[in-house]
Amino acid sequence: MTTHDERPRERVDDLLAHMGEDLERGMVPAEVFNDKSVYRRELRQIFGRCWVYIGHVSEIPNNGDYHVRRIGEDPFIFVRDEEGEIRVMLNSCRHRGSTVCRTDAGNTSHFRCPYHAWTYKNDGTLVGVPARPSGYRQLDLGQWSMISAAQVDTFRGLVFATLDPDAPALEDYLGKFRWYLDMQFALTEGGMEVIGEPHRWYIDADWKSGGENFTGDSSHTQMTHRSLLETGIASEAGAGKTGKAHGLHVNDCDGHAISMRVMPPGVESCFNYPPEMQELFTEGGLSEAQLDLVRRGVVHDGTVFPNLSFIHFSAKDDVEKEETAFLSIRTWQPRGPGRMEVWNWTLAPAEASQEFKEKAYRAGMASFSPSGTFEQDDAIVWTGVARTGGTLTAELQDLRFNYQMGMPGMGSAEPIEDWPGPGVAWPSNSGESGLRTFHRKWFAHMTALPRASRPSSAAAGSTSASTSAGEGAS
């Protein structure tokens, strides 16, 4: 077994050796956005340990409904079994590893491998193996179920899974950040509902560029999304123009962070939800402090570490029409060094009319999707970050990027002392505290002791038949 200390030294070790100090000074090594050794370490240390978003319960309303998803680069099946239980299982046959589900989505009672026809119930139990009487007389089917993620749990309709059996409970992993997630996902008694299938698209950019941006990169809006201000497609308040709405950044919330733009106290905005829907928002169980941030809300965007982000916003698909509220959630899936696949879903309160859900979908698609007028330009700027991260110059000059905006001595704002919620709240858009939270969490996971592989589990399927048959001699 290879231990942490016995690994040959790689570039990622050099970067991590000085990154703690870099973060203290508000800097992040450029190479973490595009380096093979960083990427390989991330898959193990981040995606092998953290709770990763899989999908929403409303995507699999019926028993047998399934979608294929990923944890890191690993393919999983997200399915509701015949008992109604949600399963997250490696999309791989226990016999010889071939892919058992080769579609994006559907409904099925069984998964049958196209290689040798090993057949599993949709809860992963092996129920069919051809030629059992002549070839597998002592095969214990119970020991050859499909491989599940180590833990699967749901919060407010959001299904997460982790490969780490020793990871803390999901509730503890989300921690105090649940206070902010409630404002997005528990507005009404019925919670939020996914509309339609996800958008999927590749960007030649690192997954962390999406994750860090959504924690509260407020200062990019004025430049990256300037076309929307110039044309009036985005409102001045929504785009963060000074004086039109208050900027709030909340960082260090158990490793997660959120940015909010809200109207001044007493001024309602409520993401432009229609009045009849706002009336339902007292039914979700939110506290008065949470409801106040919702009622004044222009935009809330945040990231659940590592790669689930959300934006609760309103947008117009037609410059001459009104804005419509929507909630977008997305995962930034790693697909190689400096490359990601984005998955994007648009949501609306479950109680909303079909007409409103359609409007919300179109507003979300028009702004945050591959064709979205906001998102198109984000993708372009993030490709440049990965390009720089992959340069030889970055390595030779130990290039660091600047994350100092709003740091002590830099920013004029002070944390809000009587902030009603968890985390550290700043009354300003002029800061990158959420991004620093993201990278500190990343650093903590990257430098944590790796999980030992478990030789016992790998051998669990072997039986006495394999040794007594004496095939090894032939």
Add this chain to the structure above:
Amino acid sequence: MSTLTVTTEDVADFYSLEAEHLDRADVTGWLDLLTEDVDYRVPIRVVREKAGKPVESDFSHRGHFMWENYGTLRTRVLRLESEFAWAEQPPTRTRRLVTNIRRRDGLGGDPEHDVRVLSNFAIYCYRGDSPEPFVLTGERDDLLRVVGDDLRLARRVVYLDTNVLGTHALSIFL
């Protein structure tokens, strides 16, 4: 011109003119080729088990990469004409090839004014200094309306071959 006198050559000429506008990044000129009640959609493809159903069953009914009307297309054009629409600044260099044009007379739309046409397309997209294009291919299902002596696009459904876009962003019209 009436739907009875529209020839396949007229249809091919319309597609060539449309591609010329779009490949020359003349998106305003392209808008003039649409009817004001245009319905323009790019549904998301979902790979499912083959069930012997028509092409539509492979696509989401609710999920779309684009789902547009004249007002939303005009809004996208307005943005693209801003000098700060970074996804198209500098513009993607595109080349559209439209082939396999098939008339489906009388199947859909108002037969007195609309001609239904299926066609295949390939769009080559070059960005930055990469010599390798992104290629988007698929089938279009259009209603072309006879307006005076011209044709106008009244409805388009774009059936992309891919379920996952490889293009950073969908900042061009298909």
